[in-house]
Amino acid sequence: MPLVPEYIQNLKPYVPGRSIEAIKKEYGLKKIYKLASNENPLGPSPKAVDAMIKAMSGINRYPDMGALELREKLAKKCNVQTENVAVGNGSEGILANILRCFLCDKDEMLSSETTFIGFRVLAMGRENRFIEVPMQGDTYKFDLDAIADSVNENTKIIYLCNPNNPTGTIYTKKEFDEFMKRIPEKVLVIIDEAYYEYAKASDEYPDSLIYKYDNVITLRTFSKIYGIAGARVGYGFAHEELVQNIMKVKLPFEPSNLAQAGAIAALDDDEFVKKALDVHKKGYQYLTDEFGKMNLNWIPSYSNFVMIDFGTEEKVNFINENLLKEGIIIRPLKPFGLPHCIRITVGLEEENAAFIEWLKNLI
Numbered sequence: 355m356p357l358v359p360e361y362i363q364n365l366k367p368y369v370p371g372r373s374i375e376a377i378k379k380e381y382g383l384k385k386i387y388k389l390a391s392n393e394n395p396l397g398p399s400p401k402a403v404d405a406m407i408k409a410m411s412g413i414n415r416y417p418d419m420g421a422l423e424l425r426e427k428l429a430k431k432c433n434v435q436t437e438n439v440a441v442g443n444g445s446e447g448i449l450a451n452i453l454r455c456f457l458c459d460k461d462e463m464l465s466s467e468t469t470f471i472g473f474r475v476l477a478m479g480r481e482n483r484f485i486e487v488p489m490q491g492d493t494y495k496f497d498l499d500a501i502a503d504s505v506n507e508n509t510k511i512i513y514l515c516n517p518n519n520p521t522g523t524i525y526t527k528k529e530f531d532e533f534m535k536r537i538p539e540k541v542l543v544i545i546d547e548a549y550y551e552y553a554k555a556s557d558e559y560p561d562s563l564i565y566k567y568d569n570v571i572t573l574r575t576f577s578k579i580y581g582i583a584g585a586r587v588g589y590g591f592a593h594e595e596l597v598q599n600i601m602k603v604k605l606p607f608e609p610s611n612l613a614q615a616g617a618i619a620a621l622d623d624d625e626f627v628k629k630a631l632d633v634h635k636k637g638y639q640y641l642t643d644e645f646g647k648m649n650l651n652w653i654p655s656y657s658n659f660v661m662i663d664f665g666t667e668e669k670v671n672f673i674n675e676n677l678l679k680e681g682i683i684i685r686p687l688k689p690f691g692l693p694h695c696i697r698i699t700v701g702l703e704e705e706n707a708a709f710i711e712w713l714k715n716l717i
């Protein structure tokens with residue numbers, strides 16, 4: 355149809371993990387274990403839920419357009435100025451706003467292969483050129499040198515996801531320092547730290563907020579550790595001039611008033627965050643111990659999920675289809691360009707045990 359530009363006609367939309375309702379219906383199941391979308395298995399932060407319930411009575415009103423209370427609170431927590439904080443409908447919403455804000459005709463985008471598919475879909479939805487650089491052999495790590503080598507005079511945006519989804523790998527402080535030395539100031543570096551809270555305990559992990567580069571935008575989210583993915587609220591930190599412009603192009607009333615209320619309250623829920631990290635740590639240890647016993651090729655992860663390389667797409671399909679019959683939803687990684695791999699979110703004890711039991715049967 356001539357009305358639709360060619361790059362939109364060719365766009366493969368984001369394929370999310372299968373929903374609980376869809377699997378229940380398809381397989382006639384009552385109980386489902388969803389380990390596919392890196393959500394918080396504990397549920398939402400209770401403080402966020404209480405605040406959203408209270409905020410319900412005010413939804414006849416539009417939200418605060420500048421989300422001032424939320425931005426002030428984030429600024430205080432992270433030791434920056436309110437002017438350095440952007441918010442949006444999820445960190446993916448901010449990503450979309452960044453592309454809308456900064457890309458002009460000839461500008462190009464650059465990232466790694468096999469990284470967060472949400473960015474790929476946003477990038478392919480633009481007419482601008484998007485270059486994806488292969489990873490470092492089979493380590494499943496970004497090749498930051500090769501990415502820096504690929505910068506040309508049209509490169510405007512580099513997207514780096516740290517820890518990376520779906521591999522769970524990180525680039526280290528040293529690698530980041532070397533990389534940034536090679537990146538011109540006119541190139542915007544987006545660092546997606548959706549899984550920051552799971553990685554920050556590692557000495558090697560570069561918390562991008564500490565660096566204060568004028569051309570770096572850090573993105574984080576309330577969707578993972580705070581457990582309010584469905585509310586759609588994310589945040590970012592950057593130089594105030596960048597933030598001012600990102601906030602200009604966002605939809606006037608994103609995030610919603612419920613999302614803002616939930617996020618403000620979630621920031622006080624230290625107890626929930628601690629519990630989520632404890633559950634994650636135990637679950638990760640259990641799963642990876644079991645993977646080791648099964649001699650699986652799993653990739654050490656700094657995130658709330660683990661990737662397993664099964665060698666062939668056939669094995670992945672066999673495992674996935676049979677797990678679905680048992681009500682266990684995992685994420686086969688064909689859409690990410692890794693058809694021989696799966697990703698599993700670290701779940702609750704019972705969920706992890708069910709996955710391991712069935713995986714053992716299948717292998």
Ligand SMILES: Cc1ncc(COP(=O)(O)O)c(C=O)c1O
Nearest residue numbers: 444445446470519548575577588
């Ligand atoms: C790396 C990464 N960035 C962003 C997102 C989306 O986050 P949000 O819910 O804040 O849009 C995800 C979700 O899975 C993700 O894995």
